[in-house]
Amino acid sequence: MRLVAYIRVSTEKQLDGYGLDVQEKAVRAWARQAGHRLGRPIYRDEGRSGTLESAERPGLAAALTEVEDGRAQGILVPALDRFARTLVVQEAILAQIWKHGGRAFTADTGEIHRDDPDDPMRTAMRQMMGVFSQLERSMINARLRNGRREKAAQGGYAYGAPPYGWQAHKKELTPEGMEQAGRARARQLRDEDELSYREIAAVLDAEGLRPKRGERWHPETVRRMLANTTDQPPTLRRRAA
Known part of the structure; x- marks a missing residue:
């Protein structure tokens, strides 16, 4: 099966070592082991939050276009939270893939199967993973805000990456x-x-x-x-x- 791979880092992920190079190795290794072909390029979004919709992430939008156009049969990501960091965005992206007959895979758990009315636990488990990903992001943001307050109290610049200019x-x-x-x-x-x-x-x-x-x-x-x-x-x- 021909798949396109998508990887992403946000500000938070750049701090914990889960960089683009690590993610790329993970998707390539999984594709080889599972017997799938990866198209080129590996689509990526650098410094893009997982809370953003697909239209606001050029790399993800390009990967989805390949599925919509029939050039790829599915999308592979290192883990489900690379698609999204909020449940609503996660479900919207998966629905977009499935709508066009595509399949979704993660390097850590395999295929993300479509909803099955006879197996409600399948949907519940996937959505629970999305809820916990959203919770993790909120906790990371809380720690970052506390760190910025402390840095600002000591007189330093504490507002994240400087804006353009x-x-x-x-x-x-x-x-x-x-x-x-x-x-x-x-x-x-x-x-x-x-x-x-x-x-x-x-x-x-x-x-x-x-x-x-x-x-x-x-x-x-x-x-x-x-x-x-x-x-x-x-x-x-x-x-x-």
């Missing part, structure tokens, strides 16, 4: 030259040329203005970047408030 330097956010140029160019393309987010992404890629993560711009990334219209660092905005 800024870098953390000596406990403060300072402008990052190339990214500030990217922000300015994107605003110009939007305000003066009235380009769509997709068109802006293409221009930024062509001009060598890279996003903070990944190699290419995506329309949603452009939209979020342009939504931040202030020229003040986030720390200064919080103090002013």
